[in-house]
Amino acid sequence: MDTRTADEIQVPQQKASWTAFVKTHFRDYGMLLSLLVIMLFFQVVTDGTLLRPLNLTNLVLQNSYIVIMALGMLLVIVAGHIDLSVGSIVGFVGGLAAMMMVRWGFDPVTTTIACLIVGGMIGAAQGYWVAYFKVPSFIVTLAGMLVFKGLTLALLGGMSVGPFPVVFQRLSSGFIPDVFGGQGFNYTALFLGAASVAVIIYFSFRSRANQLKHAVETAPFGLFAFKNVLLALLVVAFCYLMATYRGLPNVLVIMAVLIALYAFVTNRTTIGRRIYALGGNEKAAKLSGIKTERLTFLTFVNMGVLAGLAGLIFAARLNTATPKAGLGFELDVIAAVFIGGASATGGVGKVTGAVIGAFVMGVMNNGMSILGIGIDYQQVIKGLVLLAAVSLDVYNRKK
Amino acid sequence: MNAILEMRGITKTFPGVKALDNVNITVKAGEIHALVGENGAGKSTLMKVLSGVYPHGSYSGEIRYDGEERRFSGIADSEKLGIIIIHQELALVPLLSIAENIFLGNEQAKYGVIDWSVAFARTKELLRLVGLKESPDELITNLGVGKQQLVEIAKALSKKVKLLILDEPTASLNEKDSDALLNLLLRFKEQGISSILISHKLNEISKVADFITVLRDGGTVETLDCRAEAVSEDRIIRGMVGRTMEDRYPKREPKIGETIFQVENWSAYHPLHNHVQVVKNVNLNIRRGEIVGIAGLMGAGRTEFAMSLFGRSYGQNISGRVTLHGKEIDVGTVEKAVSNGIAYATEDRKTYGLVLAEDIRKNVTLANLEGVSKRFVIDEIQELAVANDYRAKMRIRSPSVFQETVNLSGGNQQKVVLSKWLFSDPEILILDEPTRGIDVGAKYEIYTIINRLADAGKGVLMISSEMPELLGMCDRIYVMNEGSLIAELDIAEASQEKIMHAIVKSGRR
Numbered sequence: 027m028d029t030r031t032a033d034e035i036q037v038p039q040q041k042a043s044w045t046a047f048v049k050t051h052f053r054d055y056g057m058l059l060s061l062l063v064i065m066l067f068f069q070v071v072t073d074g075t076l077l078r079p080l081n082l083t084n085l086v087l088q089n090s091y092i093v094i095m096a097l098g099m100l101l102v103i104v105a106g107h108i109d110l111s112v113g114s115i116v117g118f119v120g121g122l123a124a125m126m127m128v129r130w131g132f133d134p135v136t137t138t139i140a141c142l143i144v145g146g147m148i149g150a151a152q153g154y155w156v157a158y159f160k161v162p163s164f165i166v167t168l169a170g171m172l173v174f175k176g177l178t179l180a181l182l183g184g185m186s187v188g189p190f191p192v193v194f195q196r197l198s199s200g201f202i203p204d205v206f207g208g209q210g211f212n213y214t215a216l217f218l219g220a221a222s223v224a225v226i227i228y229f230s231f232r233s234r235a236n237q238l239k240h241a242v243e244t245a246p247f248g249l250f251a252f253k254n255v256l257l258a259l260l261v262v263a264f265c266y267l268m269a270t271y272r273g274l275p276n277v278l279v280i281m282a283v284l285i286a287l288y289a290f291v292t293n294r295t296t297i298g299r300r301i302y303a304l305g306g307n308e309k310a311a312k313l314s315g316i317k318t319e320r321l322t323f324l325t326f327v328n329m330g331v332l333a334g335l336a337g338l339i340f341a342a343r344l345n346t347a348t349p350k351a352g353l354g355f356e357l358d359v360i361a362a363v364f365i366g367g368a369s370a371t372g373g374v375g376k377v378t379g380a381v382i383g384a385f386v387m388g389v390m391n392n393g394m395s396i397l398g399i400g401i402d403y404q405q406v407i408k409g410l411v412l413l414a415a416v417s418l419d420v421y422n423r424k425k
Numbered sequence: 426m427n428a429i430l431e432m433r434g435i436t437k438t439f440p441g442v443k444a445l446d447n448v449n450i451t452v453k454a455g456e457i458h459a460l461v462g463e464n465g466a467g468k469s470t471l472m473k474v475l476s477g478v479y480p481h482g483s484y485s486g487e488i489r490y491d492g493e494e495r496r497f498s499g500i501a502d503s504e505k506l507g508i509i510i511i512h513q514e515l516a517l518v519p520l521l522s523i524a525e526n527i528f529l530g531n532e533q534a535k536y537g538v539i540d541w542s543v544a545f546a547r548t549k550e551l552l553r554l555v556g557l558k559e560s561p562d563e564l565i566t567n568l569g570v571g572k573q574q575l576v577e578i579a580k581a582l583s584k585k586v587k588l589l590i591l592d593e594p595t596a597s598l599n600e601k602d603s604d605a606l607l608n609l610l611l612r613f614k615e616q617g618i619s620s621i622l623i624s625h626k627l628n629e630i631s632k633v634a635d636f637i638t639v640l641r642d643g644g645t646v647e648t649l650d651c652r653a654e655a656v657s658e659d660r661i662i663r664g665m666v667g668r669t670m671e672d673r674y675p676k677r678e679p680k681i682g683e684t685i686f687q688v689e690n691w692s693a694y695h696p697l698h699n700h701v702q703v704v705k706n707v708n709l710n711i712r713r714g715e716i717v718g719i720a721g722l723m724g725a726g727r728t729e730f731a732m733s734l735f736g737r738s739y740g741q742n743i744s745g746r747v748t749l750h751g752k753e754i755d756v757g758t759v760e761k762a763v764s765n766g767i768a769y770a771t772e773d774r775k776t777y778g779l780v781l782a783e784d785i786r787k788n789v790t791l792a793n794l795e796g797v798s799k800r801f802v803i804d805e806i807q808e809l810a811v812a813n814d815y816r817a818k819m820r821i822r823s824p825s826v827f828q829e830t831v832n833l834s835g836g837n838q839q840k841v842v843l844s845k846w847l848f849s850d851p852e853i854l855i856l857d858e859p860t861r862g863i864d865v866g867a868k869y870e871i872y873t874i875i876n877r878l879a880d881a882g883k884g885v886l887m888i889s890s891e892m893p894e895l896l897g898m899c900d901r902i903y904v905m906n907e908g909s910l911i912a913e914l915d916i917a918e919a920s921q922e923k924i925m926h927a928i929v930k931s932g933r934r
Binding site for chain 1: 736738758760762769779781791795801802803805806809
């Protein structure tokens with residue numbers, strides 16, 4: 027095969043101009059921009075309540091399970107499918123965890139591992155029908171939604187089960203302890219924030235240097251610097267605010283690690299690339315030697331595990347498992363992925379988009395609750411935002 | 426008798442290709458006019474111009490129908506005047522009844538409420554005219570292809586047809602159904618309905634046609650009168666293929682070695698109808714550095730053969746042996762076929778070849794991601810180098826390898842598909858219609874790439890419906906018809922006449 031190194035290959039250098047670049051990459055930045063605008067809006071109308079450390083912590087805790095499931099849902103939707111059962115899986119796994127720890131006396135670690143496995147098995151059971159029997163995922167997971175909603179009720183006997191051991195509660199309500207022993211200020215939080223900023227900047231500089239070396243189209247330096255500085259400021263400011271309260275929640279760390287992992291998997295690995303190809307053109311992917319059935323199956327297994335994790339986090343947060351837990355979560359998760367720019371026909375979508383989409387929904391929920399808007403109109407507004415976001419996306423793509 | 430249809434000086438160009446060049450055809454009232462020509466000669470394009478699929482203004486020339494100049498802007502315009510076209514691919518809704526299909530879009534209704542008794546009565550009458558005894562509420566899916574064809578004709582009759590156009594109506598019919606259909610055309614002729622019949626089956630044409638117009642390379646060659654005395658099939662074939670071979674194929678000195686690839690007794694059945702054998706006991710071989718062609722008409726089973734061979738991507742109950750370099754290899758899945766050195770570049774690059782929403786880079790590496798990754802992690806720089814390399818080698822015209830393939834021209838898309846398969850480093854490359862829908866310049870480039878592959882010691886199996894292309898490129902040609910290889914011709918003895926004769930002869934059995 028070819029033995030030349032990359033830099034021997036001549037490619038015309040492209041001079042990127044600000045306007046041209048912003049135009050072509052509007053979709054990438056547009057999402058983040060709209061999240062910031064929405065946050066700014068609620069910050070103003072709630073007289074600064076939105077970004078108070080306490081509320082910010084709540085925002086993270088309230089949305090962590092949605093964000094985590096959005097990561098799995100993104101893969102499912104990119105592969106050209108949908109999973110309506112995740113809300114019911116959250117409820118079922120939460121209920122199972124409660125029964126195991128409270129009634130059957132298992133320890134939290136065993137329970138957690140068992141519950142994640144059960145989540146994966148539920149995903150496998152559904153993925154099997156979708157991948158190998160070609161039953162539409164909409165139908166299979168609609169059935170799963172009913173089945174597991176019912177099984178949750180049966181498992182819990184219609185009652186709430188709790189409370190949980192303290193160790194398990196920490197999954198949701200715990201914070202990273204301050205190793206520096208600060209009084210009223212969590213230095214560890216600030217340190218972790220600064221460290222992650224350093225890592226992010228190191229990687230973005232490295233990839234830019236690589237891109238420049240190989241004459242890939244890159245963002246103008248001004249924009250690149252602006253983007254990085256802005257991101258650094260946001261992360262540090264966020265960690266500073268959190269530090270003044272109780273530090274970084276455990277679940278935030280879990281979430282951040284998972285986001286980084288899934289961003290890496292989708293962008294840089296062969297399995298990620300194949301999922302996009304599968305969703306973009308299943309026939310072409312198949313004729314290129316990709317095991318499309320197995321890949322579809324695996325995306326559902328993955329979704330099941332993440333829904334199981336979300337179920338554990340949600341149960342730990344409430345410190346009790348209720349038959350109604352997880353009700354309607356699937357809608358928030360799916361909405362987050364679509365607001366984040368994924369295509370309903372598959373093949374298109376980004377992890378960062380899905381995460382931003384989840385926070386757009388989360389911030390609106392939180393902000394409207396602070397404003398005292400009733401649950402009735404909250405839903406109306408969220409529905410309209412979903413429609414507007416996706417219509418705008420479709421319109422942009424047509425141009 | 427006066428002419429019902431006159432098309433004069435019709436010229437239609439697509440970007441990069443002149444599909445029709447000053448075509449003239451005259452159809453008199455109450456005659457059966459056959460339109461013949463090779464695949465790609467422009468028959469279907471001409472009929473699309475006539476029916477308004479290509480609206481007035483998108484072509485130049487004049488259409489006179491029923492004594493007036495007509496400027497159709499869509500099919501609805503031409504249908505209103507009684508020009509009905511029945512395509513090769515039937516346009517019936519399988520799960521609706523015969524009556525529902527016949528009046529689809531033309532329902533027997535008042536204020537949107539369908540009067541089923543009228544619809545059924547009229548359907549019965551129409552079915553009687555075409556010789557069908559089925560009940561009007563029978564579902565289309567329960568009918569065989571021959572009867573479906575007749576339902577299409579009944580549907581045309583319901584629209585008060587004056588000029589019926591049939592595009593390869595008997596291609597998928599058995600002899601009995603074909604005869605029934607041809608007799609129907611003769612009956613219509615007596616009633617003053619004119620027909621234009623597009624067909625490859627020259628014996629059928631000789632049987633019913635009054636005139637034969639021959640198209641070649643987008644131009645009218647001649648119109649033959651068959652009323653006075655029969656025109657021989659040889660005479661028609663000469664008109665269809667009688668072109669001088671120009672210098673359209675790059676020169677190559679074949680260096681042919683030992684046999685490297687062998688397929689023995691390969692059979693496959695239709696994926697839905699398990700009693701229909703689509704590929705019948707195919708035996709073929711390819712030698713090192715050889716370009717082998719498979720000629721045949723559309724629907725001969727060539728693509729089905731290639732796809733069943735490539736990881737069982739088509740059909741069921743597939744059987745046969747494949748050997749490469751003397752060893753039997755497993756081609757049971759695409760992955761195994763690829764890793765064993767087989768590649769198949771599809772005839773339908775948009776459906777089976779490319780992920781259109783993704784860029785050139787990602788498409789090029791798709792079949793061999795392992796070649797640019799370490800332990801599941803893609804080395805983006807290496808991937809980029811590979812993509813840039815192929816972009817340069819194959820002369821893919823695009824601003825960069827980050828161009829989405831949906832925005833490329835047909836020729837450049839084809840080069841991306843070829844790049845993908847070259848990067849998987851195959852021993853045997855199967856090319857299915859590698860130059861379909863590509864302009865002449867890009868064709869030459871693709872031919873050059875194919876020659877280079879053969880010179881590098883690979884074996885190339887080339888499926889093409891364009892006979893000149895096979896004759897210009899191949900060292901040996903197999904002819905396929907109805908799922909079987911019916912002839913094997915060395916290039917020295919091969920000619921279009923011989924290929925055509927072989928097909929016509931086997932089709933008559």
